[in-house]
Structures are given as structure tokens and as C-alpha cells.
Amino acid sequence: MSTASIPTYRDAIDALNSLQTNAAILEAVRAAGAKLNPNAIPEMIDYLRRVGLEPSQLNNLNVIHITGTKGKGSTSAFTDSILRAARPGWKTGLYTSPHLVAVRERIRINGEPLSEEEFTRYFFEVWNLLQNTKVFAATTPFMPNYFRYLTLMAFYTFNQLKVDATILEVGIGGRSDSTNIVPKPVVTGVTALGYDHTRLLGERLSQIANQKGGIYKARFFDGVPALTVEQPEEGILELGVCAAEQRASQFTIIDTLPSTIQLGMFIGLAGAHQRSNAGLAVQLVHTTTRATWSGSEIEPLRSLPTSFLDGLKNAHWPGRCQTVLDPKFEDTTWFLDGAHTQESLACCLEWFVSPAVGLPVFPVSDGHPPRVLIFNCTSGRSGDDFLTAILQKIEERLAMHGSLEKKEEFFAKVIFCSNVTYASGNFKAVNLTSAAMSTTDNLNLKTQREIEAAWNKLVPTYSGMVHVLPSIEDAVEEVRKMLNVSVLVTGSLHLVGGVIEVAGLADRALSPKA
Incomplete structure (x- = not known):
């Protein structure tokens, strides 16, 4: 900690980063066959009590709990935006992960990240409470890991600020996730299911759905409404089983919003696949804002009030289907999407390979700027x-x-780089530091070489340039050797956040008013 008597934001981030699990431990866990921690929920409750809260107090936060494989962050952003438009007098809390540039982005009040001063204050209040108390169960680690700590801090902050409603995004899975200690949320929702974290959640869609459906809950003598977007049959069947087991008051499959309804498409939420996320968000808010709730089944909202339409239109979620003009290199356009599953990558390309995005408007065979991946x-x-x-x-x-055009020649240049921010080997300040990355792998670019080999196998006739680069800074510099270029950045939200930092896009990418 700094020598000053009052701890700084840098002190808070340094302390937080000390809670990260390092790459060697993660690799050992993977090699041993990673499994979900069977004590995850009791341990999280242990931490909660050590900061002076009981699980029942979390019910006062009026939690909207959201999980899924892809789209849960966007759905959370839509939900927050609609809720603030529909209930302007409410104070809303939003907890999401990961962050793009600053960890403060994960905990928001009325749509705005905590300030550095607020983050520092609540961080050290939680830190000191944990440091000065003992664990209740001998099996609970003394300090929570990085994600658990931030989840605990979010609960603590929202309780201190007495928010009227909380949008809570699950980290991984649902059933054993550290967010899943709220006994009685107002409503729960599941976004599109897919195959990610299969070592932890299972190889079959039904197994993954079972983990996600673990957030469904009972509330008093009636259940909490359990919502989901359209899913493959295997997923829907299992979610229905979970809803019945958890005594949800209803199990509702939400329709996709029609294309006539405007989303926040010019500020970071474009793409037709976002319409299912927006449709779920509408129904989550509709359930939450009912003046009275008797436990009877809530009919889906068919006609949207003006406030809901405004919330959809003004939604902002950086780094997801987002187009950003480079402020310094005016002929460079960045297309940012942190898609990191096969399903979300397909959605990303559905957006990018469209007229007026990665394709010319009309006719499509006309010339276009060179594209870089x-x-x-x-x-x-x-x-x-x-x-x-x-x-x-x-x-x-x-x-x-x-x-x-041929798919093999769609990109004029392909760049595979690590998530390390700068060529010096450093991450951006401390907010993007990741202990989970292997130093050896970073030096040898093992993962990037494997991706390069996969590309060469899949596109043996590729005539463009392929680069394997050690940092995001190197990748940005390579792009800037070209003129009039369209750059798609995808595969990792950490990568997208690093590009926003290095390329100087933060003012335009992160602000809803840009």
C-alpha cells in the first residue's frame, strides 16, 4: 500500500490483483480435470456474513438474476437501460463481468461505473472487514478469489447505497456461481445456451442448461418467474425441469423483439441476435416494475411503452458489435466484439459480414476497404x-x-496476438493485469502459434499476411501500416479492452454520448 495514510485507487487494484489465481495453479486444476467447487455457495455465504450481511438482506436489493452462455452481458445492459427509463426515480445497481478497461466498470450505479474514490472506499471497507474476521467454516479460504471478492463488494456496495433494483450477471454457470446466494430474486432469466466452460459445466447442452437453470428460485409460497429465450429442444427441456424443481411461479419462453423496434445499434449493441437479448430484457423489467405482484402468472408485455422503447434505443454496451471510428487515423474503422464462444462468434460474423458494416452497401461486389482480423x-x-x-x-x-468474394480471401491480413497490452510485456496500468496468463506461454506465444497452425490448415491457399505478435500494441501498430482499413477484433473481451486502450479509442468506445 502507498505510504499515504489514506489508501489510493492504485492500492485497491494492487490488493485486488493479489487475489487472482495464477496461471500455474489454473493449469494444474485443468490437468486434474477441473470441477465445480461443491462448497462454493456455503463459502460465499461465509464471506457475506464476515462483511456483516445475511443472505436474506440481499432480497432487499430486488435482484434481477441473469445467466446464459452468450448475451448475458448485453441482456444485463438492456435491462439496466430499460429499467432506468421506466423508473427514473429508482437507483439501480448493475454487476457484470469482465471489464474492458477499468475494473470499476463491473459495479455501476444508475448506469455509471463507480468513481475511483467510491471504488477505493467500498473496496477497503470490505477488505478490512475480511482481514479482521475469521472464517466460520474451516474449509473456507481466508480470502475470496478475484471474482468472488468483486461479487461480495458489489453486494456490499449496493446494500450501502440502498439501491432499488439490482441487475446481477452470473459469472460462470449459475448453480454454483458466487452470485447465486440471493434467496429470493424478483425474476430470473437465461440467455442463449451454448458450449463454453464445458470442463466445468458439462459436454452436453442438457448439463449446461442444468447449471444455468440453477438460478431459478422459489419466492415465499410462490415461485420466482423463470424466463428464457428460445433454446434448442435439449436446453428447453432441462430448463423446464429446473424451473419445476425450484418451484418457479412460471416458466416462460420469451419471443424475439421485431426488427421494427430500434435498439442501441449505433452505440454498441448492433446485430440481429441482440433482439432475443432485448426481448428477454423487456420481460425482466416488465416483471420487476409491476405495481403489485401476487404470484399469479405474468403475461408477457406485447405493446411496449415509450419508456421501454427509449431504454432499448439508448442502451450502451461497449465491445459488443460495436463500430468505432479511429480518432487519430480517420480512415481506420474498428469493429469490436468480445465474442468468445462458437455461437457468439457466429453472431459476431453475422453482424460484421453485412452491408454497411464489413460489406459495401450496394452492390456487394463493389470495392471495399481491406479488412484485418x-x-x-x-x-x-x-x-x-x-x-x-x-x-x-x-x-x-x-x-x-x-x-x-471468397471466404479464404475475406481478410487481407490476419493477426493473432496475446492479450498482453504493451510490447514491453506490461498490461495497461493495473486494471488489465492478468495473473491467469502463463508467462512462458506469453513469451513463446504457444496459444497464438496453435491458432496460426489451425488457420493454415483451414485456409491452405490463403494469399494474405498472417502475423503472430506478442502484444496488442504490436497488433495495433501493424494495422496502422495500412490505409483505409476495416479491423475486426474478436475472440476475447480482454483483447477488445486492450485494443480500446492501446488504440486510444476509450473516449469514443466507452461513452454512451460519443
Whole structure:
């Protein structure tokens, strides 16, 4: 900690980063066959009590609990925006992960991240309470890990500020997630299911759905409404079982919003796939804002009030289907999407390979700026499968739009880089520091070389340039050697956040008013 008597924001972030699990431990866990912690919920309750809260007090936060494989962050952002428009007198709390540039982004009040001063205050209040209390159960680690700590801090902060409603995004899964200690949320929702974290959640969609459906709850003598977007049959069946087991008051499959309703498409939430997320958000808010709630089934909202339409239109969620003009290099356009599952990558390419985005408006065969792909995926995810999903979607979309381009030549340049921010090997300040990245892997670019090999196998006739680079700074510099270029950055939210930092896009990318 700094020598000053009052701790600083840097002190808070340094302390928080000390709670990260390092790469060696993570690799050992993977090698041993990673499993969900059976004591996760009791341990989290232990931490909660050590900061002076009981689980029952979390019910006062009026929690809207959201999980899913893809789209849960966007759904949370839509929900927050609609709720603030529909109930302008309410104080809303929003907890999401990961952050793009600053960890403060994870805990928001009325749509705004905590200030550095607020973050520092609540961080050390929680830290000191934990440091000065003992664990209740001998099996509980003395300090929570990085994500658990931030979840605990979010609960503590929202309680201190007496928020009227809380939008709570699950980290991984649902059933054993540290957010799942709220006994009686107001409503629960599941976004699109897919295959991610399969080592932890299971290889089959039904197993994954079972974990996600673990957030469904009973409330008093009646259940909490359990909502979901359309899912494959295997997923819907299992979610229905979970809803029945948890005694949810109803189990409702939410319709996708029609294309006539405007979303926040110019400020970071474009893409047709966002309409299912927006539809779920509408019903989550509709349930939450009912003046009286008797436990009877709540009919889906068919006609949207003006406030709901305003909330949808003004929703802002950086780094997801977001177009950003480079403020310094005016002929460079960045297309940012932190998609990190096969399903979300397919949605990303569905958005990018569209007229007025990555394709010319009309006719599609006309000339276009050269395109660059900057891509990375974290250890444990298959670059081969991800690149296959990307190429398949490019081919499908080109054919759909009548383009004569070949998927193999769609990108003039492909860059595979690590998530390390700067060429010096440093991360941006401390907010983007990740102990989970192996130093050896970073030096040898093991993951990036594997992705390069997968690309060469999938596109053996590729005539463009392929680069494997050690940092995001190197990738940005490579892009800036070109003129009039369209750059798609995807595969990792950490990568997207690093590009926003290095390329100087923060003012335009992070502000809803940009």
C-alpha cells in the first residue's frame, strides 16, 4: 500500500490483483480435470456474513438474476437501460463481468461505473472487514478469489447505497456461481445456451442448461418467474425441469423483439441476435416494475411503452458489435466484439459480414476497404473450432448477400496476438493485469502459434499476411501500416479492452454520448 495514510485507487487494484489465481495453479486444476467447487455457495455465504450481511438482506436489493452462455452481458445492459427509463426515480445497481478497461466498470450505479474514490472506499471497507474476521467454516479460504471478492463488494456496495433494483450477471454457470446466494430474486432469466466452460459445466447442452437453470428460485409460497429465450429442444427441456424443481411461479419462453423496434445499434449493441437479448430484457423489467405482484402468472408485455422503447434505443454496451471510428487515423474503422464462444462468434460474423458494416452497401461486389482480423482466444478454448465457425459464417453470409468474394480471401491480413497490452510485456496500468496468463506461454506465444497452425490448415491457399505478435500494441501498430482499413477484433473481451486502450479509442468506445 502507498505510504499515504489514506489508501489510493492504485492500492485497491494492487490488493485486488493479489487475489487472482495464477496461471500455474489454473493449469494444474485443468490437468486434474477441473470441477465445480461443491462448497462454493456455503463459502460465499461465509464471506457475506464476515462483511456483516445475511443472505436474506440481499432480497432487499430486488435482484434481477441473469445467466446464459452468450448475451448475458448485453441482456444485463438492456435491462439496466430499460429499467432506468421506466423508473427514473429508482437507483439501480448493475454487476457484470469482465471489464474492458477499468475494473470499476463491473459495479455501476444508475448506469455509471463507480468513481475511483467510491471504488477505493467500498473496496477497503470490505477488505478490512475480511482481514479482521475469521472464517466460520474451516474449509473456507481466508480470502475470496478475484471474482468472488468483486461479487461480495458489489453486494456490499449496493446494500450501502440502498439501491432499488439490482441487475446481477452470473459469472460462470449459475448453480454454483458466487452470485447465486440471493434467496429470493424478483425474476430470473437465461440467455442463449451454448458450449463454453464445458470442463466445468458439462459436454452436453442438457448439463449446461442444468447449471444455468440453477438460478431459478422459489419466492415465499410462490415461485420466482423463470424466463428464457428460445433454446434448442435439449436446453428447453432441462430448463423446464429446473424451473419445476425450484418451484418457479412460471416458466416462460420469451419471443424475439421485431426488427421494427430500434435498439442501441449505433452505440454498441448492433446485430440481429441482440433482439432475443432485448426481448428477454423487456420481460425482466416488465416483471420487476409491476405495481403489485401476487404470484399469479405474468403475461408477457406485447405493446411496449415509450419508456421501454427509449431504454432499448439508448442502451450502451461497449465491445459488443460495436463500430468505432479511429480518432487519430480517420480512415481506420474498428469493429469490436468480445465474442468468445462458437455461437457468439457466429453472431459476431453475422453482424460484421453485412452491408454497411464489413460489406459495401450496394452492390456487394463493389470495392471495399481491406479488412484485418485481430483474434485471440484464451487457453482451454479451441482456436481450430473458433476459426472454423468464423469461416463458415463468412461463407454463409457472402452467399446470402450475393457477394462474389471468397471466404479464404475475406481478410487481407490476419493477426493473432496475446492479450498482453504493451510490447514491453506490461498490461495497461493495473486494471488489465492478468495473473491467469502463463508467462512462458506469453513469451513463446504457444496459444497464438496453435491458432496460426489451425488457420493454415483451414485456409491452405490463403494469399494474405498472417502475423503472430506478442502484444496488442504490436497488433495495433501493424494495422496502422495500412490505409483505409476495416479491423475486426474478436475472440476475447480482454483483447477488445486492450485494443480500446492501446488504440486510444476509450473516449469514443466507452461513452454512451460519443
